[in-house]
Amino acid sequence: MSFKSLAERQILKAQAEGQMSNLEGEGKPLPAHAPGAYDTAAGMRIMADAGAVPKEIELKKEIDIQRKVVKEAEGTPNWKKEMAKLADLQLRHAVEQEARKRFFT
Structure with missing residues (x-):
């Protein structure tokens, strides 16, 4: 049975x-x-109203925070480590986005 039906x-x-x-x-x-699509937007709204945050949104917030950390660490020995964390978060976010897109199609 499809999601739509x-x-x-x-x-x-x-x-x-x-x-x-x-x-x-x-x-x-x-x-x-x-x-985005209305069905996706409606699903996200329902989840937000219920207090459930999708992993994709959590990762987006973590990426925003990590970008600030990377900017502050620029020129320090920790910069590479913080960049690696940012790259990992971005990869995981992309995987979550792709999973959502595949689920809804």
Whole structure:
């Protein structure tokens, strides 16, 4: 069963049970352009509302922090070590992005 048909089934079930009434944003138009696919954006929003952060987002935050560490370490003996950490985080982030893209296609 594809993700799309599973999602459709869950939406129809929620509508039948009346769970789709009085939701935040009900009756408002969708944004003109959302970053990425709507199904991915909706999934990310649901996870964020539930307090679950995808590994991809956690890694992005770690990369931002590590970039600052690398900048501060520039010209010191620790610079190579910090650059290696940054490269590892970037690789892991790319792997997570690719896994998400493959999962949703």
